[in-house]
Amino acid sequence: MLGPRVERVAIIISIVLVLIVLDMVRRKKLREKYSLIWLFTVAAMTVLVVWEGLLLSITFLIGATNPSSTLFLFGILFALVILLHLSNKVSDFSTQLRILAKEVAMLNAQLSGFDMGPPGGEEIGQKSLDSARNRAREAEEGDE
Amino acid sequence: MKEGVRILVVIPAFNEAENVGRVVREVRKEAGFVDVLLVDDGSADDTAGVARDAGAAVVRLPFNLGMFEAVRTGFAYAHRNGYDITVQVDADGQHVPGEIEQLVEPVVEEGFDVVVGSRYLQDRGYKTPLVRKCGIRLFAWLTSLVLGQKITDTTCGFRAYGKRAIRMFASYDAAEFKDSVGLVILGRAGLKMKEIPVTVRERIGGRSTISALKALVYPFEFVLSLVAVLARKRLTVPGGEAC
Numbered sequence: 001m002l003g004p005r006v007e008r009v010a011i012i013i014s015i016v017l018v019l020i021v022l023d024m025v026r027r028k029k030l031r032e033k034y035s036l037i038w039l040f041t042v043a044a045m046t047v048l049v050v051w052e053g054l055l056l057s058i059t060f061l062i063g064a065t066n067p068s069s070t071l072f073l074f075g076i077l078f079a080l081v082i083l084l085h086l087s088n089k090v091s092d093f094s095t096q097l098r099i100l101a102k103e104v105a106m107l108n109a110q111l112s113g114f115d116m117g118p119p120g121g122e123e124i125g126q127k128s129l130d131s132a133r134n135r136a137r138e139a140e141e142g143d144e
Numbered sequence: 145m146k147e148g149v150r151i152l153v154v155i156p157a158f159n160e161a162e163n164v165g166r167v168v169r170e171v172r173k174e175a176g177f178v179d180v181l182l183v184d185d186g187s188a189d190d191t192a193g194v195a196r197d198a199g200a201a202v203v204r205l206p207f208n209l210g211m212f213e214a215v216r217t218g219f220a221y222a223h224r225n226g227y228d229i230t231v232q233v234d235a236d237g238q239h240v241p242g243e244i245e246q247l248v249e250p251v252v253e254e255g256f257d258v259v260v261g262s263r264y265l266q267d268r269g270y271k272t273p274l275v276r277k278c279g280i281r282l283f284a285w286l287t288s289l290v291l292g293q294k295i296t297d298t299t300c301g302f303r304a305y306g307k308r309a310i311r312m313f314a315s316y317d318a319a320e321f322k323d324s325v326g327l328v329i330l331g332r333a334g335l336k337m338k339e340i341p342v343t344v345r346e347r348i349g350g351r352s353t354i355s356a357l358k359a360l361v362y363p364f365e366f367v368l369s370l371v372a373v374l375a376r377k378r379l380t381v382p383g384g385e386a387c
Contacts, residue, residue: 101206102217105183106224109203 006068010049017042037085041078048074149252151178152227153244154218155200156211157235161189167237168198174241178231181221185214191235211301212326216313219305223314231304239302240343247304250338257309257335258327260295261302261342276359283366290374291331295339298327302342308381309335315382325369332378 024030059070182195186208250256283298
């Protein structure tokens with residue numbers, strides 16, 4: 001059984017968290033999109049703490065002996081979901097970063113003329129297999 | 145003989161200022177029919193400058209993305225500049241530029257899309273440490289099994305790719321394209337592959353970039369990406385069959 005004290009502490013923590021999240025959104029430190037998952041988590045935890053019947057039936061359902069373990073379980077689960085979500089974002093970012101880096105590299109090479117080889121050298125992009133073979137043939141014919 | 149086959153040799157390099165000049169010059173000398181592109185994978189030394197002085201076109205990645213991404217940058221370059229064939233050559237001087245012509249021939253003459261150099265198809269005296277050899281055997285066996293075609297060397301970086309393969313690499317952003325998993329993706333897309341024996345020399349200078357930790361993680365990464373590739377939909381060559 002959760003005592004009224006635990007309930008009060010949990011509610012205070014929830015309120016503080018909600019305020020922090022909202023403030024971060026206001027200061028543009030957190031995008032609305034990402035704030036939702038946090039607000040949802042806080043709301044769910046609050047409901048579990050306040051609605052004792054629900055907490056008890058879930059505790060019975062999952063076979064836990066203590067309602068507070070149920071709360072911990074959910075807390076950890078939410079944290080895991082958020083971490084997974086972040087890993088997913090990091091993967092996306094690294095893909096995008098890779099593509100951008102390659103684009104920048106190629107544009108940079110084009111701008112500086114580095115993609116064309118050294119100045120005064122043979123022009124890059126003019127050679128082909130049979131032009132080389134023709135040259136070799138001509139050289140041979142010249143020898144004869 | 146097809147008219148005007150344009151070939152780009154892509155050399156991915158990371159801190160190879162010591163070797164890269166020699167390699168670029170040797171490629172230009174031994175294979176006079178190719179253009180050379182050096183992709184500098186965020187080197188701290190003067191790899192890019194040395195390569196440019198030796199006569200290569202140079203693309204510099206802003207930071208290290210790994211060997212395979214460097215190669216793929218080369219593919220994108222080849223794709224944009226309309227090359228027909230891309231040949232991948234390592235910057236450490238282990239590959240023999242004189243063999244580029246043999247590597248390219250099956251693509252030009254027989255219509256293969258991918259030609260892979262193999263160190264083990266023919267014994268040419270290349271020595272591999274035992275553990276690594278077992279690993280390579282295992283990867284080769286798995287790859288052969290999935291592809292339904294015998295592949296003996298999956299990790300050799302000496303390869304030639306035709307236009308359809310270039311288009312595949314340039315169009316899809318799949319980090320799993322590397323090494324033999326890349327071969328599996330290309331094979332599943334219906335590209336034709338061939339292995340030919342190549343000679344691999346000892347490194348001219350510097351040290352191999354493969355660390356112990358990487359070597360330990362690599363097998364797991366390989367199997368995971370192989371499974372992931374098989375679980376996904378087959379990729380198709382963009383823009384249909386025609387080249």
